[in-house]
Amino acid sequence: MYDTGAFSVHLDAALDEADWAGFEARAQEAGERGKYRGIGMSTYIEACAFAGSEEVNMRLDEKGRVTLLIGTQTNGQGHATAYGQVAAEILGLDMDGIDVVQGDSDFIATGGGTGGSRSIPLGLPSVDTASRILSDKIKALAADLLEAGAEDLELDGGSVRVVGTDKSVSFAEVATHAGDPQDLASQARIEQTEATYQNRTHICEVEIDPETGVSEIVRYTIVDDFGVTVNPLLLAGQVHGGIVQAIGQALMENTVYDEDGQLLSASFLDYAMPRAGDVPWFDFRPS
DSSP: OGGGSOHHHHHHHHHHHTTGGGHHHHHHHHHHTTOEEEEEEEEEEEEESOSBOOOEEEEEOTTSOEEEEESOOOSSSOHHHHHHHHHHHHHTOOGGGEEEEESOTTTOSOOOOSOTTOIIIIIHHHHHHHHHHHHHHHHHHHHHHHTSOGGGEEEETTEEEETTSSOEEEHHHHHHTOSSGGGGEEEEOOOBOSOEEEEEEEEEEEEEOTTTOOEEEEEEEEEEEOSSOSOHHHHHHHHHHHHHHHHIIIIIOOOOBOTTOOBSOOSTTTSOOOOGGGSOOEEEEEO
8 A cells, every 4th residue: 555655746745845945055054154954855654544433433422422432542733623513513513512432341342442543533533423423413313303204304512403403402301211221322433454655855945053062953844644624723733743843853852971970961951852942834735
């Protein structure tokens, strides 16, 4: 599956966006200001997610709220937002009407955790399927209450409405009339047989002051092929965070010992981490 990507497309787009061809002129101008200027590029493909699955369980309670249970465990990526976003769209709910519970072994029997960019590629298809199953079950229960065919119903704002009319029942009413708890629950576990292969090109341009040794990143261009994007804001945040972490590792974060082996950079008073002023505005183009 490696050859499914359009690798030259993001490479060419990044070279154009970064004005690679104009670098020599910029380097000459920097030299006239007494600075050295360099440019570097990295283009790569990485196998992520790998074959596997992530089970999702969902249920509607008597208050009309939906609980989504999944075994992944977020540590800052915003998975709960992405899961809730997809479930809310399918179920016709506001996102604050969905409670996302991740990695809680009191309620979740299995889960692969988070790592290798697996949560969204593996978890989200199961969220999508479980949401559609629950949607169908809610419509089936509401059909009896509304004396209408399930195919004539739509979910909107926490209610089930007969299309084209003002005749509706709330999710809470539907839940109250359910005779079997399973009529309010759904489960899905979508198997993925192959990894995903994200690929991208990054180009970084740096100026160095030979008098002080201070480095400044003056341009940073990213063209990434992510496939389908669930939440552009979360995506940009992850990419920006990864770049800043790399900048810190490359230019700022040093472990320093004295001649007796005493660690001198043991706290954030002494250990440099990148701040907003240490990084440029990123030119980020998902493709």
